[in-house]
Amino acid sequence: MKITRYKKVQKYLKFYYNNFGFHQPYQVLIDGTFCFAAFKEQINVRDQLPKYLNGQAKLLTTRCIIIETEKVAKKAHGALTILKQFGIHECGHKEPIPGSHCILSMIGKKNDKHYILASQDRDLQEKLRNKPSVPLLYLHNKSPTLEKPSKASQEKAGQTIEANSFLFISETQNEALKTMKQALGIEEKIEEPKIIPKKKKIRNPNPLSCKKKKKKPGTASKPSESAQDKGVSEGKVRKRKKKKIPKHLKQQLSVSAAM
Ligand SMILES: [Zn+2]
Missing domain, CATH: 3.40.50.1010 (5'-nuclease)
Known part of the structure; x- marks a missing residue:
């Protein structure tokens, strides 16, 4: 044989x-x-x-x-x-x-x-x-x-025969994975991200989001973006400005983009 x-x-x-x-x-x-x-x-x-x-x-x-x-x-x-x-x-x-x-x-x-x-x-x-x-x-x-x-x-x-090391994900397992991810906050958080950027303002700006924004002013010359950059780098100063909400949202977006 x-x-x-x-x-x-x-x-x-x-x-x-x-x-x-x-x-x-x-x-x-x-x-x-x-x-x-x-x-x-x-x-x-x-x-x-x-x-x-x-x-x-x-x-x-x-x-x-x-x-x-x-x-x-x-x-x-x-x-x-x-x-x-x-x-x-x-x-x-x-x-x-x-x-x-x-x-x-x-x-x-x-x-x-x-x-x-x-x-x-x-x-x-x-x-x-x-x-x-x-x-x-x-x-x-x-x-x-x-x-x-x-x-x-x-x-x-729950296993393929071609490659035993890889898991074959059946539908039930997939459901279990989804709920697990949700529980861990990896996936599909709709309201929680609003809380996270607030915490970050108090502590320190996310270095990743800062890097991204530093690149932007070089290329883009929009006044709103430059204002945002100042807000991020200066931290607390930003709060006193009128454009509180758009900054939150934009930071939020940049945080999620970085993730
Ligand atoms: Zn018989």
Whole structure:
């Protein structure tokens, strides 16, 4: 097995381990379509799957799946032979139901039993991509292939698989971030900025805002701006002047611009 291929599957398994508690021995739920493909491609499932997953694996199926495959036994006797090698997990269906339905019921809403599904059934795969925490395994060009965790899995985990160091921000997390920012005063303060410039007048003018204003008089020659400069540099003198309010507002603007 190529190194990149090995790394990929380990990365995915680690993702499922970290976020959903998948562990060895992996429970691989195998259906008729997978066995049919394995038979066709001459794949030894019992050898190849644990090797590919680089760990212990329980290979499992259900009675419903076996019965379904038996119905097409003439076409799929090889698949049936493979299927019967595996352990049978009790699905609880007294009357056998179609294999794909049985698998969906086995996995349920949360895939609590941590099944890895081995199937070539595209409809079934598509349905399970919408559920978080369902690893999909199939044969691709004769090779077992574990699919990259679905978007549903990544969203549930709050993590992207491309770069584990970056957080994937889901909508709920985004909301939480917004409220946190608001609480910290980083974002969307509408009335508080009016208070801050007043405090700054009493203490000292903001050096950043002073720098900006020093640059302006050189280029601009408007009388209102030069008056503002004096107000800022002289501090308390400014208060006695008539143009109190516009200065506050302008300072406010410059403070917010500096932020
Ligand atoms: Zn069943």
